[in-house]
Amino acid sequence: MPRPGFVLEVDRSTPPALIWHGEGFRLERLPAERSRIVYAPEPLAPLPDPDAAIRAALLNPLGDRPPLPELLRPGMRLTIAFDDLSLPLPPMRRPDNRQRVIEAVLDLAADAGVDDVVLIAALGLHRRMTEAELRHALGDRVYDAFAPSGKLLQHDAEDPKGLVMLGKTDLGEDVEVNRRVAESDLLVYVNINLVAMDGGHKSTSTGLMSYKSVRHHHNVRTLQHSRSLMDRPHSELHSSAWRIGRLLNQHVKVFQIETTLNNDAFGSQLAFLQKREWEWGLRDRASFMAASRGVELLSPRARRSLFQSVLAPHQMTSVHAGEVEVVHEATIANLHRQQVVDVEGQSDVVIFGLPHVGPYNVGSIMNPLLVMCLGLGYFFNMYIGKPLVRPGGVVILSHPTPWAFHPVHHPSYIDFFEEVLASTTDPAEIEKTYEERFATDDWYRHLYRTSYAYHGVHPFYMWYWGAHALEHASSTVIVGGNRRAVRRMGFRPASTLADALEMAEDQVGRDPTITYFRCPPLMLARVE
Amino acid sequence: MKALQVEHSLARFAAARIASGWKAGAGGRVGPLRLVDADPPALPGPGWQRLSPRLSGICGSDLATVDGRSSRWFEPLVSFPFVPGHEVVADTADGRRAVVEPVLGCEARGIDPPCASCAAGRRRQCTNLTGGHLAPGLQTGYCRDTGGGWSHSFVAHESQLHFVPEGMPDEAAVLVEPAACAVHAALSAPACGAGPGDEPVAVVIGAGTLGLCVVAALARWREDVTRVIAVAKYPHQRELATKLGATSVASPSEVRRAVRRATGSWMLDNGQLSGGAPLVIDCAGTADSLAAALAVALPGGYLVLTGMPGQTNTDLTPLWQREVHLVGSYTYGPEPAVGGRHSFDLAFELAEAARLERLVSATYPLERSAEAVEHAASAGRRGAVKVAFDMRGEPRRLSYLQAPGLPGGGSGEVLGESPERLPASGEAG
Ligand SMILES: [Zn+2]
Numbered sequence: 038m039p040r041p042g043f044v045l046e047v048d049r050s051t052p053p054a055l056i057w058h059g060e061g062f063r064l065e066r067l068p069a070e071r072s073r074i075v076y077a078p079e080p081l082a083p084l085p086d087p088d089a090a091i092r093a094a095l096l097n098p099l100g101d102r103p104p105l106p107e108l109l110r111p112g113m114r115l116t117i118a119f120d121d122l123s124l125p126l127p128p129m130r131r132p133d134n135r136q137r138v139i140e141a142v143l144d145l146a147a148d149a150g151v152d153d154v155v156l157i158a159a160l161g162l163h164r165r166m167t168e169a170e171l172r173h174a175l176g177d178r179v180y181d182a183f184a185p186s187g188k189l190l191q192h193d194a195e196d197p198k199g200l201v202m203l204g205k206t207d208l209g210e211d212v213e214v215n216r217r218v219a220e221s222d223l224l225v226y227v228n229i230n231l232v233a234m235d236g237g238h239k240s241t242s243t244g245l246m247s248y249k250s251v252r253h254h255h256n257v258r259t260l261q262h263s264r265s266l267m268d269r270p271h272s273e274l275h276s277s278a279w280r281i282g283r284l285l286n287q288h289v290k291v292f293q294i295e296t297t298l299n300n301d302a303f304g305s306q307l308a309f310l311q312k313r314e315w316e317w318g319l320r321d322r323a324s325f326m327a328a329s330r331g332v333e334l335l336s337p338r339a340r341r342s343l344f345q346s347v348l349a350p351h352q353m354t355s356v357h358a359g360e361v362e363v364v365h366e367a368t369i370a371n372l373h374r375q376q377v378v379d380v381e382g383q384s385d386v387v388i389f390g391l392p393h394v395g396p397y398n399v400g401s402i403m404n405p406l407l408v409m410c411l412g413l414g415y416f417f418n419m420y421i422g423k424p425l426v427r428p429g430g431v432v433i434l435s436h437p438t439p440w441a442f443h444p445v446h447h448p449s450y451i452d453f454f455e456e457v458l459a460s461t462t463d464p465a466e467i468e469k470t471y472e473e474r475f476a477t478d479d480w481y482r483h484l485y486r487t488s489y490a491y492h493g494v495h496p497f498y499m500w501y502w503g504a505h506a507l508e509h510a511s512s513t514v515i516v517g518g519n520r521r522a523v524r525r526m527g528f529r530p531a532s533t534l535a536d537a538l539e540m541a542e543d544q545v546g547r548d549p550t551i552t553y554f555r556c557p558p559l560m561l562a563r564v565e
Numbered sequence: 566m567k568a569l570q571v572e573h574s575l576a577r578f579a580a581a582r583i584a585s586g587w588k589a590g591a592g593g594r595v596g597p598l599r600l601v602d603a604d605p606p607a608l609p610g611p612g613w614q615r616l617s618p619r620l621s622g623i624c625g626s627d628l629a630t631v632d633g634r635s636s637r638w639f640e641p642l643v644s645f646p647f648v649p650g651h652e653v654v655a656d657t658a659d660g661r662r663a664v665v666e667p668v669l670g671c672e673a674r675g676i677d678p679p680c681a682s683c684a685a686g687r688r689r690q691c692t693n694l695t696g697g698h699l700a701p702g703l704q705t706g707y708c709r710d711t712g713g714g715w716s717h718s719f720v721a722h723e724s725q726l727h728f729v730p731e732g733m734p735d736e737a738a739v740l741v742e743p744a745a746c747a748v749h750a751a752l753s754a755p756a757c758g759a760g761p762g763d764e765p766v767a768v769v770i771g772a773g774t775l776g777l778c779v780v781a782a783l784a785r786w787r788e789d790v791t792r793v794i795a796v797a798k799y800p801h802q803r804e805l806a807t808k809l810g811a812t813s814v815a816s817p818s819e820v821r822r823a824v825r826r827a828t829g830s831w832m833l834d835n836g837q838l839s840g841g842a843p844l845v846i847d848c849a850g851t852a853d854s855l856a857a858a859l860a861v862a863l864p865g866g867y868l869v870l871t872g873m874p875g876q877t878n879t880d881l882t883p884l885w886q887r888e889v890h891l892v893g894s895y896t897y898g899p900e901p902a903v904g905g906r907h908s909f910d911l912a913f914e915l916a917e918a919a920r921l922e923r924l925v926s927a928t929y930p931l932e933r934s935a936e937a938v939e940h941a942a943s944a945g946r947r948g949a950v951k952v953a954f955d956m957r958g959e960p961r962r963l964s965y966l967q968a969p970g971l972p973g974g975g976s977g978e979v980l981g982e983s984p985e986r987l988p989a990s991g992e993a994g
């Protein structure tokens with residue numbers, strides 16, 4: 038029986054805690070009597086037979102949807118859209134959930150004689166996936182059956198001929214969707230729900246729509262009013278995505294399939310990452326030493342490719358299919374079962390150790406904007422109720438934060454960092470002065486459509502993702518980061534955690550209370 | 566009188582070249598510049614006047630001379646020994662303040678009738694720089710017979726004098742000559758095309774005195790230019806460029822991307838732009854700055870070279886393939902683009918409107934020339950812009966402050982390394 042999450046009050050006998058630091062880790066002793074460490078629940082047991090579970094879900098859908106075979110008939114247009122490269126993290130060992138689910142759907146479609154089937158990677162404004170990435174997500178069989186005949190597409194949010202305007206929501210939000218989706222008799226959406234923000238109507242209203250639609254929920258106002266963006270009922274981002282998704286459902290029949298994973302993110306070699314420090318055995322200690330030493334000897338580039346090559350052993354814990362909203366409720370219940378940890382009250386300081394990978398640098402470089410987004414956008418928002426840190430408190434991040442960008446994947450990020458942040462770090466000011474120019478830049482558009490670049494507007498979303506944290510906390514300190522890069526973002530650089538805690542005292546007073554959120558493994562703090 | 570003099574010593578030029586290869590400005594110690602006690606120059610003829618310098622700036626071309634790096638092009642156009650200093654505000658014998666327009670054309674040389682260029686008001690293009698009753702010398706500060714600003718006395722022809730408006734600080738007046746060069750550079754390319762899709766973007770490379778003044782001049786007189794991208798290395802340069810009117814500031818490594826963004830062009834795989842800026846002004850004159858300028862110039866655009874270049878090794882393929890107009894811009898004259906007003910008139914206006922006195926970062930007495938030259942040679946790194954010699958004794962230093970309502974002026978001391986000149990409190994009485 039896996040143990041639930043746990044909050045450890047640090048005392049003098051507590052061993053040093055492991056803190057993620059990009060492609061490495063630090064072991065830090067936290068101040069006794071006023072620090073606590075939040076540990077994730079242990080990985081849930083996976084479904085014993087995921088393929089059988091998928092089949093059962095397709096035949097016994099939730100909500101107002103008949104079993105999938107009843108929706109399939111010869112001559113129909115069937116589109117299967119799937120989550121892109123940003124999920125799951127780290128990428129999982131084969132077979133990926135998407136492969137399993139899509140193979141099951143295709144089996145049923147074949148049985149029903151459906152021959153007009155198109156697969157679409159729901160990229161939204163993310164970069165296109167490479168062949169290797171698509172093969173990894175879908176499996177070779179699916180890839181080889183669809184890609185050569187041009188039936189495996191990647192959503193293009195800038196293709197004027199490939200988009201259709203379906204109308205506006207009650208609040209005037211444009212709903213402009215992929216043309217193939219709009220003209221399909223059935224859209225099957227295949228999701229991997231890694232964090233509570235994912236899934237539901239957000240899958241379609243982000244992954245298959247245009248900038249014109251996405252900007253209605255990806256903006257400073259909604260993100261400052263998403264508290265948190267991991268808690269849909271309290272998230273403006275989701276309210277807007279839900280309105281847009283409901284309108285889409287009025288035009289297109291959507292059959293949503295959502296899956297969850299357990300949080301077993303690291304293989305046996307890195308098992309110590311998954312364990313609580315006082316339970317480390319000799320083996321864990323040895324592999325920690327080996328991993329840290331080994332990593333230290335590598336160049337940054339080699340270190341990156343080593344870490345990027347790590348595939349996660351996480352496994353499927355649930356699968357639900359049917360009507361979007363009901364399916365998503367079931368998914369979130371399962372996700373909470375794996376991730377929720379109860380935490381009492383807020384502290385003056387919160388510490389996040391950031392790992393080597395986030396949603397937008399799979400196979401790439403974690404540039405400073407991605408560090409900001411992972412720390413202040415994702416980790417800060419991993420809460421239900423209240424943030425782990427009190428209003429006016431201090432956020433401490435640990436990450437090398439190199440002044441480095443992947444030139445193919447993140448071209449507009451470089452410009453955002455060089456031009457926009459050099460003049461202001463205020464999200465509202467940034468949105469007002471710069472967003473449109475970047476979003477409509479012809480070169481970025483070209484690179485997004487034909488190369489492997491994130492959309493020109495994407496770095497703005499990184500900054501907006503952190504807008505709630507920027508408003509809530511009084512300052513952010515980054516430990517062990519490139520000092521110039523850290524300052525460019527308006528944060529304070531510190532060389533050690535001790536220095537960072539001392540700097541935090543300027544803001545929150547002497548002997549502050551501290552929460553260390555030991556993530557990953559992924560978890561969601563329910564703060565009273 | 567005391568003066569800093571450059572002698573024609575091959576050994577000293579060689580020593581300066583070697584020393585400055587190690588450290589820019591080191592030529593000030595071992596090179597051809599020496600503090601001497603010499604007779605003031607005689608008045609060469611009618612219309613000549615004696616002047617007593619108040620402040621005299623150290624310019625990039627002066628540094629090249631002191632460090633022995635000047636182009637051999639100048640050899641026939643200078644006469645030794647000479648006293649440098651062509652950026653100068655000085656008192657005339659009748660107690661008026663003037664700045665000197667240093668070019669020594671036909672009129673100063675007593676050549677009548679003048680050459681066609683001088684007759685047309687373009688003294689800078691004079692074809693008689695070695696003729697007439699003066700020794701060779703393209704400007705005051707390079708001619709044996711006139712002396713120069715780095716001294717307590719020199720001579721100038723009345724046609725060279727521009728009188729300083731009352732109330733203008735010496736520190737602003739000493740910048741009028743470089744500002745006039747900047748005005749001329751800013752106005753020396755035609756108006757940017759206003760075709761649809763054309764982005765009237767100007768790029769200014771270099772953010773020393775010249776570059777900053779070009780930014781200010783573009784902002785003031787080039788209505789066709791809607792965005793000015795300044796390229797600056799140091800924080801104080803960034804700040805001043807913004808204050809003087811740059812729309813954005815980029816570091817040298819960022820300039821291509823900045824121009825791409827501003828002009829909506831594409832970047833090809835080797836970093837080259839599909840388009841570019843219709844106007845690029847190179848105020849640094851190095852191989853790097855010229856290459857950077859060529860890399861961001863629009864096909865058919867204008868590249869104005871105003872920083873003194875010397876020998877450079879640059880790939881000119883883009884100049885050829887993109888038909889970029891390479892325009893040299895030297896000194897000043899009537900500016901047809903601004904109703905024929907003289908660059909110096911415009912520079913006075915600019916000095917006042919843009920408060921150019923804030924560019925004077927430090928002043929030194931002649932006796933500390935080695936330090937001064939080193940400071941000027943490393944101005945950017947040391948947070949400075951313009952370094953100048955100060956020949957004012959205490960009474961003269963205060964004289965222009967007698968006018969009521971003036972803020973405090975210079976203290977006459979070395980002012981540390983802040984680009985903002987602090988008002989010298991307690992002196993204005
Ligand atoms: Zn000069």
Ligand SMILES: [Zn+2]
Nearest residue numbers: 671680683691
């Ligand atoms: Zn002439």
